[in-house]
Amino acid sequence: MASLDRVKVLVLGDSGVGKSSLVHLLCQNQVLGNPSWTVGCSVDVRVHDYKEGTPEERTYYIELWDVGGSVGSASSVKSTRAVFYNSVNGIILVHDLTNKKSSQNLYRWSLEALNRDLVPTGVLVTNGEYDQEQFADNQIPLLVIGTKLDQIHETKRHEVLTRTAFLAEDFNAEEINLVIEKRYFLREGNQIPGFPDRKRFGGGTLKSLHYD
Amino acid sequence: MSFLIDSSIMITSQILFFGFGWLFFMRQLFKDYEVRQYVVQVIFSVTFAFSCTMFELIIFEILGVLNSSSRYFHWKMNLCIILLILVFMVPFYIGYSIVSNIRLLYKQRLLFSCLLWLTFMYFFWKLGDPFPILSPKHGILSIEQLISRVGVIGVTLMALLSGFGAVNCPYTYMSYFLRNVTDTDILALERRLLQTMDMIISKKKRMAIARRTMFQKGEVHNKPLGFWGMIKSVATSAPGSENLTLIQQEVDALEELSRQLFLETADLYATKERIEYSKTFKGKYFNFLGYFFSIYCVWKIFMATINIVFDRVGKTDPVTRGIEITVNYLGIQFDVKFWSQHISFILVGIIIVTSIRGLLITLTKFFYAISSSKSSNVIVLLLAQIMGMYFVSSVLLIRMSMPLEYRTIITEVLGELQFNFYHRWFDVIFLVSALSSILFLYLAHKQAPEKHMTP
Numbered sequence: 121m122a123s124l125d126r127v128k129v130l131v132l133g134d135s136g137v138g139k140s141s142l143v144h145l146l147c148q149n150q151v152l153g154n155p156s157w158t159v160g161c162s163v164d165v166r167v168h169d170y171k172e173g174t175p176e177e178r179t180y181y182i183e184l185w186d187v188g189g190s191v192g193s194a195s196s197v198k199s200t201r202a203v204f205y206n207s208v209n210g211i212i213l214v215h216d217l218t219n220k221k222s223s224q225n226l227y228r229w230s231l232e233a234l235n236r237d238l239v240p241t242g243v244l245v246t247n248g249e250y251d252q253e254q255f256a257d258n259q260i261p262l263l264v265i266g267t268k269l270d271q272i273h274e275t276k277r278h279e280v281l282t283r284t285a286f287l288a289e290d291f292n293a294e295e296i297n298l299v300i301e302k303r304y305f306l307r308e309g310n311q312i313p314g315f316p317d318r319k320r321f322g323g324g325t326l327k328s329l330h331y332d
Numbered sequence: 333m334s335f336l337i338d339s340s341i342m343i344t345s346q347i348l349f350f351g352f353g354w355l356f357f358m359r360q361l362f363k364d365y366e367v368r369q370y371v372v373q374v375i376f377s378v379t380f381a382f383s384c385t386m387f388e389l390i391i392f393e394i395l396g397v398l399n400s401s402s403r404y405f406h407w408k409m410n411l412c413i414i415l416l417i418l419v420f421m422v423p424f425y426i427g428y429s430i431v432s433n434i435r436l437l438y439k440q441r442l443l444f445s446c447l448l449w450l451t452f453m454y455f456f457w458k459l460g461d462p463f464p465i466l467s468p469k470h471g472i473l474s475i476e477q478l479i480s481r482v483g484v485i486g487v488t489l490m491a492l493l494s495g496f497g498a499v500n501c502p503y504t505y506m507s508y509f510l511r512n513v514t515d516t517d518i519l520a521l522e523r524r525l526l527q528t529m530d531m532i533i534s535k536k537k538r539m540a541i542a543r544r545t546m547f548q549k550g551e552v553h554n555k556p557l558g559f560w561g562m563i564k565s566v567a568t569s570a571p572g573s574e575n576l577t578l579i580q581q582e583v584d585a586l587e588e589l590s591r592q593l594f595l596e597t598a599d600l601y602a603t604k605e606r607i608e609y610s611k612t613f614k615g616k617y618f619n620f621l622g623y624f625f626s627i628y629c630v631w632k633i634f635m636a637t638i639n640i641v642f643d644r645v646g647k648t649d650p651v652t653r654g655i656e657i658t659v660n661y662l663g664i665q666f667d668v669k670f671w672s673q674h675i676s677f678i679l680v681g682i683i684i685v686t687s688i689r690g691l692l693i694t695l696t697k698f699f700y701a702i703s704s705s706k707s708s709n710v711i712v713l714l715l716a717q718i719m720g721m722y723f724v725s726s727v728l729l730i731r732m733s734m735p736l737e738y739r740t741i742i743t744e745v746l747g748e749l750q751f752n753f754y755h756r757w758f759d760v761i762f763l764v765s766a767l768s769s770i771l772f773l774y775l776a777h778k779q780a781p782e783k784h785m786t787p
Contacts, residue, residue: 159591160595162587163529164536165537165540166540167540167541167544181537181540194598195605196599196601196602196604196605197598197601199601200594200597200598203522204529
């Protein structure tokens with residue numbers, strides 16, 4: 121076990137966007153049947169073979185730390201959350217494509233996670249405005265994921281996807297939009313439609329996470 | 333002609349209240365969510381607007397603004413509308429929202445929401461039976477029937493909130509109750525939390541590796557097994573999967589522990605912030621207020637007990653009594669009518685404003701604590717319902733604080749309700765609520781410090 125290296129990735133986002141479902145899908149290859157409130161932080165582990173098939177193949181553990189709560193929580197909750205932000209290798213920002221506020225709140229989430237070392241008191245004074253300079257010298261790779269794509273009507277998809285593309289550009293991050301679980305009354309069945317997306321995600325992330 | 337002018341004044345003020353309710357909804361309540369169904373926002377603002385109009389009419393009554401007959405007309409109309417909203421519209425929409433969230437019933441949601449509403453009406457009606465609130469000469473579908481029941485619910489809510497607030501307010505303000513928390517306590521808890529997370533991670537790593545080896549050996553259980561496959565899996569179970577269930581149980585226990593530690597750490601941080609706040613000037617001011625409020629709370633509990641034990645309901649309002657005292661005992665002569673009008677206006681105004689403000693703040697706190705993005709609509713509608721009932725019952729109870737000549741309009745409009753019953757009921761529930769809050773806070777306070785104080 122000691123030969124396998126450790127990679128810590130935070131999964132941040134508002135309540136109800138689908139972080140726990142996403143983490144469960146990645147690690148257990150199954151859809152989470154009964155999602156419920158995440159209190160504190162739940163961790164899951166995925167074993168990944170980096171550069172599979174090549175002579176430089178290494179196996180990594182990716183720890184996905186799914187931090188619960190909302191960005192408007194009391195400062196005592198924020199200070200407690202800050203203990204999870206130590207020595208992070210990558211951040212996944214999750215937002216709900218049907219809820220504009222959750223994408224706007226991503227700025228505040230990323231500031232909370234990244235400014236951990238700059239503001240030792242743990243009290244953040246931001247009002248949702250973001251400063252692109254703060255992301256300019258950021259060494260930690262970011263990935264923006266939009267969920268619940270199937271709940272957006274066909275006609276509105278283009279407008280929503282362009283908006284999220286701008287969002288990802290602002291962060292200087294990679295972006296993926298996917299469907300984690302098809303809702304019952306829109307279509308029949310309960311498959312894992314995001315499967316091809318998942319494979320793409322697996323390869324893409326590790327490329328940006330691994331740095332020498 | 334004057335009726336038209338009066339009506340236009342009323343309508344303008346109603347639009348103003350509506351706008352205020354709308355803004356409050358958008359800026360305060362739904363700060364972190366996206367409003368997708370504007371109907372909810374409209375319903376909330378409409379309920380708020382009509383409730384505030386009732387208070388406005390009371391103020392107009394005291395000040396003598398507007399024509400008396402037009403005031404009466406607006407009272408009646410306002411009351412009818414608000415009852416319609418509280419008994420028909422909001423409960424129906426609550427039922428509809430709940431049913432829309434449940435997957436199974438989605439197809440026939442109108443039918444099921446009607447069923448829910450009928451159940452609500454049944455229990456609402458039954459509510460009136462055990463209480464002696466009506467004289468028997470009223471018909472079935474009269475305003476008095478509806479108002480009396482709404483009044484019972486509203487007064488219960490008011491008394492519960494008052495009781496809890498009266499006890500909780502000094503408890504939070506006074507720093508005497510603050511537990512002593514040091515930085516080392518917090519650091520120790522944080523270390524335990526991170527250690528627990530590390531243990532969870534190492535166990536999950538073992539599970540992941542075990543699953544991977546099982547997968548590579550071909551013991552995949554993802555595909556649906558055939559008939560013989562199912563029989564085989566019942567008879568023999570691979571040793572790997574048994575190990576997995578054991579580790580999974582350990583992981584579940586550790587995860588529960590990590591949640592507890594997280595909540596305790598958040599609690600300690602909150603206490604530490606309160607300690608720091610109490611050292612500031614504002615904190616000291618609130619601390620002093622806390623002592624003051626605790627005396628007031630004890631006095632209120634005492635008065636409620638006296639009222640119940642000696643079965644006495646105040647006949648005169650505080651304004652008239654105060655004036656009587658000053659005139660008779662202190663010998664100060666002044667124009668009773670003039671002053672009583674102004675003083676009661678100020679007193680009633682203060683009561684109204686503080687109760688509106690207090691209710692809105694409590695609703696906001698409550699909303700933040702329990703809502704999520706899925707249930708926010710239902711919760712807001714519930715809050716609108718509570719707010720409407722609360723305001724209607726405030727009108728019932730405020731009658732006691734007004735001098736006799738102003739009480740007539742409320743008595744006329746609301747009909748022959750047994751007002752004394754409502755006051756008695758308020759006292760009883762207030763007492764029960766205050767005493768149980770004291771017990772509850774005492775238990776919570778005792779139990780907390782023993783857990784993680786460093787000796």
